[in-house]
Structures are given as C-alpha cells and as structure tokens.
Amino acid sequence: MSMLSTEVEILEENVSSGAPRRPNVLRRTFSSPQAWIGVGVLVIIAAWAWIGPLFAPDPETTDPLAFSQSPSGAHWFGTNSIGQDVYAQTLVGLQKSLVIGFIAGPAATVIAGFVGALAGYVGGVWDKVVVWIIDLLLVLPAFYILVLLSPVFKKLSWIALVFFIAVFSWMVMARVVRGQTMSLRDRDFVKAARYMGVGTFTIIRRHIIPNVASLLIIDATLGVGAAILTESTLSYFGFGIHAPDVSLGTLLSQGTSAAVTRPWLFVFPAAVLVVTVLATSLVGDALRDAVDPTSGANRD
Template identity: 65%
Template sequence: MTVYIIRRFLNYAILSLIATCMAYLLASLSLNPAERFYGMNPRPPQSSIDASLNAMGVNPDVPVLVRLWHWLTNLFTQFSLGTTVGGSQVTAEIAARSGASLRLLLIGSIIGAILGVLLGVWGAVRQYRASDQIVTYASYIVFATPTFVIGVLLMILATQFNSIVGSQIITFTGEYTAGISGSWWDLALDRAIHLLLPTIALVLISAASFSRYQRSVMLDVLGADYIRTARAKGLPRTKALFRHGVRLALIPMSTFFAYSFGTLIAGSAMLEIVFSWRGMGQFQIEAIQKSDINAVAGCALFVAVLYLIASTLSEVLYAALDPESEELTVSVMQEKAIEESLETVSDVTQTRKPLSRTGLVWLRLKKMPRFWIGITIVVAIILWAFVGPLVYPWSITDRDPLNMGMGPTMIHWFGTNSIGQDIYAQTLAGLQKSLIIGLVAGPTATLIAAVVGSTAGYIGGWVDRVIQWVILLLLVIPAFFLFILLAPLIKGLGWVVLMFYIALFSWMIMAQVVRSQTRSLRNRDFVRAARYMGEPTHTILSRHIIPNMASLLIIDATLGVVSAIMAETSLSYFGFGIQKPDVSIGTLLADGTAAAVTRPWLFVFPAFVLIILLFAISLVGDALRDAIDPTSGMNRD
C-alpha cells in the first residue's frame, strides 16, 4: 500500500506543478500588468514602467516562457514567488493570509463532511419517513443556493437576531474586531464569533452535497447480500448496518471528497469576500483585478498544494477502508459500476418487453411527485420571465423619483432601488438572461463532454492519456478560479460570449464519466459489428456509442443548467460576468448586498427567485436520474 500511495502522491505532485505553470501562462495571456501604470496621472515614463515590470519579472516584452522559467528558478532555488504589484513578497502575503483561509476551509469541510455522512446514513436507514424527506428537500434547497447568497442571508438573519435581543452578539464583518484588546480568551472568543457564520455557510454546502451522495450509496448497501446474511444470523439491524454496511458505504465517499474539494475551496473563497476576510480568496480576486501575475500564480500554487494534499488523503482513506483493493483506481471503480448499471438496465428491459426504455422511464416519472413539482415550477418561471414584462407597467430603465429606495408596494411589487428603478422589472430581465445562459451553456457543456469523453474512451492509447491529463489539469484548479482568471479576455464582449465561456470550462467531470461508460460499451456486440463493417470512428461514436448514453447525457444537461446559472450568477456578482448597464440576477444581488441589512428587498427578492428556479431544476434533474437509472439509491419507491 505504501508504494501505491507514494506513486499516486508523485502523480498528483506533477499535476499540481503543471497546473501552476498553466495558471502562470494563462495569467500572462489574460492580464496586462502595465495597465495600472497607464492609468496614473501623470503617467510615468516608459523607462520607469519597464523597470518596474522587469523588477517583478512580468514585462510582456520578455517571452512568456522565459518569464516562466525565471519564476520557476526562483521558486526552487530561493523559495520565492516574486513580488506583488504593491511591492510585497507573494510568499509573505500567502503566509499572512493562508491561516484564515485554512481555518475556515478545514473546520467547515470536516464538520460538513461528518454531518453530511451522518445525515446520509440516517436518511437511508429511515427512508421515506418524515425526517428523511426533510433532510432530502433541505439538501436540495441548499444545493440550489449559491454560496455567496447563503452568506448574505446568514448576515441578514444575524442582524435581525441582534436587533431582537438588543445586543451585538453575533459579529461577522472581518476575521476579528479591529482594535480589540484583552486576554487570550477574549481574543479567541472574538475570532470564534467572527468564524461562526462563514463556518455555518460552508458546513451547509458541504453537508448538503455529502448527504445526498452518502444516502444514495448507503441505500445500495442496505440491499446487499452480506447485510441480509448478517441479519439472518441474528445480528440486530442497527449493528448489521454499522458493523458491515457503513464502512463499505464510506469507500466511495473518499473519492467524492477529492472531487468535491475544489468546490469547497471556491466556496470558501467566496465566503471570505462576502464576510470581508483577509484570506486567500480575497487575495486571488484582488490579484486578478490588479493584473498581478505573480500573485495569481502564487494563489494557483496554494490551491494546487491543497488539491495534492486532499487527493493523497483520499487515496490513503480509500486504501484504509478497502485495503484489498489498493490498486483499484477510481476509473476502474467507475467502469465496474457503470457495467453493473448497464446490465441491470438490460435485465429490466428484457423482463418488461412490452415497454420500451422510454416507456419505463415515463412510467417511473409519472409516480414521482418531485418531478411534477419541479417541472411545473420551471415552466411557470419561464413563462413569467418572458411574459411578465409585457404586462408590467415598469421597464428596467424607468425611474420613479417619488418612490426611490421604497419597499414593496402595489405600484412596485419588489420595491425600488436608491435611484427609483423597479426591482421586479430588473429581476425579470435578469431572469431572462440567466435562463438563456443556463439552457444553452448546460447542454453545450454536456455535448463537449460527450465528444471528448467518448473519443478518449473509444480510441484509448496515447489519445486517452493526453485527454486524461488535460482533464485532471483543469480539475486541479477549481473552475471558478479559471473563470475569473480568464474573464479579462471576454470583458466587454457581451453575455453571449460569457455563455459559451461558461460551457467551455464545465465539461471535465462529466467527460470522465462518459469515458468510463464508453470503455464499457466499446466491446459490446453492436459496436464490434459496426467496427467489422468498416464504419469510421466518428460514425461509431455518433451513431452507436453516444446514443446509448442518451439517458446519462440528458441528466447531465438538465443539472448542467443549474451549474451554468450558478456560474453566471457568481461571476456577475463578483464583477467578472455580465457588466452594467446589462442586468442579471448576479448584478442585482451584488447591488443589493451593500444594503441587504437596511433594505433587504433589494437582495432577498432576486435571491428568492434564483433559489426557487435552481431548486425546481434540481428536482427535475434528480427525478430524471432516478427514473432512468433503476439501480439509483433514490429510486426505491
């Protein structure tokens, strides 16, 4: 096992280094550090600008590969990441900020993972009871709520709580209270209070994700032969489950932890910005805004190291839980699970010959209340978004000077902002863009995943290895950081370009799944027959491989709509997506955050509409998944 872990560690280490180099190259491509000098008044002479850029090692006149080599040389010989645009050392900034980020990330992710696993096991054991239904739908709601929205809503609730009790019990701005003095206990308590809300937000996100996955895995374990055998020998149900079932149900969670860690890092970074923490998330955003290439590369290295540690721990945990399978990689596990799923689908289809596959899916869907609830809400919101503005008297540009900054009234249903613009009209306009972006970017990302994943899985060899490395490299750096890193390249090009930009970086995980399923399908008789008949590779993929994964791709395209809308909203909220004067849900939430405590309607109404939309789409996506996959842990009605 030790040799296996060391080999995996070295593999992740190489990936992390290459990902850091890739981040440096992308930052050099998208950022122009000379712009900050051009905006000065008076503008410094060109010789002075060149001297400053040379001192930082980011002069664009020097070939980028030469600059990267110098940066790597300083990293390995002097342990230096260069200087920031402000003149400080990047390593010093990371050392000063990483403590706050790691404290939030570790506490939130560990508590969230433990809580999520416990809730998942509890829900599986008490399947379809009231407690299970409450946890399930609560996880849907949290999963459908962007991280920064959860943070701001917690701030609003904390402010209302402080107002009710008449004392500032919960403080949340910054990592600690500026200028506070006292004993060690007083300082620690102050930091703990400031840590409370960000930790709750991260715990909610992590627990919702882990509980859904753990419940599904645990339900598969409940029907296993060894559980029935243990029960037959007289072992009580609870002991049989925890002695024999929970351990095996935890094995896939070790892999899930590695895949979800990037999302947790991105979520932690967003929360740092929302709660004004001086952490690595804030440092990353500021570095991109200031076109600070060295700082961006340093942040990428920091994230890559965290991914290296998390992936290695995941491998150790997997080997510890299942020591007999230390050479069983994630891809092999996926292939075996997919083969079993395909065989089960085939068996079900054969036992019910009068019904086609589509008929079976529809039969299951008709029995799922959450499908009808979700599809009804989605259709209603689409009609509302595009028909509502036609019958509403106010447009997004109209101003009402007599009702500036007013709350909801019969005249302005969602209230107005500080300059008298109608929030209801702006919410509908933003909702239109979010729907279009989601409905296009989600399926487009699925199409990319289908083409790339099936090509890698079918051709194999060096093509497969190259594609695998590219996917893993893109997974080392969280997608949110890739979005904001390359955002300057598309700034000002409009939201249509943003839509395809989101799709371009949202296909990697699904491509892994498609690759695994293609490796299972490529040896089936119908594929061999097509190959023997001389059909070219692209024809086999388009006519035989991809159509046999239609159900899987439909599910991913549906849930991809949620991911695309979340990506657009998050980018626009932090200033990297849709730009004013255009309106989106993200820009409305950004404008409403500053006044969320004093004028909550500016934030709450757009946030509520967004959550309901994403919640409904998630219900539809999960219902489709359970109806299409008869082995799904959720599908045991």
C-alpha cells in the first residue's frame, strides 16, 4: 500500500500541470513590455498614494486666500471652491479607490474559484443550484442592484461597499472555473486521489485550484480595475462612498459641474483614474497573453 501511495503521489505531481506552468507563465508575462509598464505604473501610483500625502497639505484644511485657484506652485492641482487642496484630496481619494479595488477584485476571484470549483467537481444538485444562481445574477444588472443597496452603504462603512462589489462580481469567472473543473475531475491524478479517499475540499485545494490558478490570477488582476471603476461610478452618482470619506468617484462628481469653468477639479482626478485602470488592464492583458497559447503575442 505504501508503494501504491508513492506511485500515486508521483503520478499526481507529473500529470498536474498547475505547478510546472507557473514559472513559465510568469516568465512569458514579464517578457512583454506592457507587463513591466503596467506593474511599474501601479507601483508608482501606490507609492505616490501613500507617500505623497506626507508632503502634501492637509486635504481638509482650507486656504482663505486661494478659493477656486488654478494650479500653482502652492497648490499643484489647484483648489476647490472652499480653498481645499485638490492635489491632497486626489491622493486621499486614490488611496480609498486602490484599497477598495485591491480588496474587492481578488475577493470576487476567491468566491468564483471556490464556488465554481465546488460546483464543477461535486456536480448534481449543488451544480444545478449554483448554475441557477449564476444565471439569475447575470440576468439582473449588478449596477442597479448595488444602487438599490446603496442605503446600506450609507448606514455602514465603506467596507460594506467592498463586500457588495465582490458579491456581485464573481459570476462570469465562476462559470469558467466550473467548466475547467468538469474536465479536470476526470483526469487520472484526480481519480487516483479520489480512490484513495482524499476529501473533496482537499482535492479542490491541491489539484483543481492549482490547475486554474493562472485564470484566477488574470481575473483578480482585471478585477482590481473593474472594482475601482465600479466604486468610482457608484460614488459619482452618489450611491457609493459618502462624506466624510473621499474617493476618485466623489472628486469626479464634485468637479463635473465645473469641468468647463474650473477644469482642474475634474481633469486631475479623471486622469489618475484612467491611468490606474489602464495599468491594471496592461498587467491583466499580459497575463492573459502568457496563459493563452493561441494568443498572437505567443506565436513564434
């Protein structure tokens, strides 16, 4: 029995493609200039968001001599109608948007990976229930659901917003993971583990998830940008972050009415938002090109 166990373990290690592919995927990813550009820009943006406020004015302090002032040496992004520094407020808003994006995006991927893998592996009634829930949530517009739930955000902290963004962002990837799991559960190494009495959750953790890890990493990366956009859109329309908190969405909302007369109130937060989302998209696209063997970037 011990020799059989050893042979099964060797078979699992040799057949399972998750672990060996990971270094190759990373190598192919960072062979692309867009991956380096995306990662570099994200690192710079994150460092700027947390280090920049140390050298910026207090975002809540008003300058009575600089109401609605255009960008200058004293106020790099100008000031708003009550004399608050737009540069300092943009950094604070960027912090909040990044935190929401980097929590909600991966959290949605974790939900998708667990639910999709469990449905695809177990099958039966559980699979039918999960598919029904996914189809229902895909039919219902997630944005409008979040709008309807916005009173909850206002009563609770912004953490509630993060939770609900993640809860309504996992369905598409869950279907992908479910389909991949249904093909993996018939592989020899999964059958061997099942015949040896390995539990369902252990098989999913050790053999299913590693083989779909590349897809999950891509989804988590792209999900960061999607979560930032979702939060910004909700906050822009007054359904997301609310005072005293600040995000890029709230700054865009405040600056829209003055986009023509005082464009700095809108342009700078919008530019920061676009660059941040574009950087996450570059990293996600590079990962997708590295994983997809049919991608034009990987053709010799």
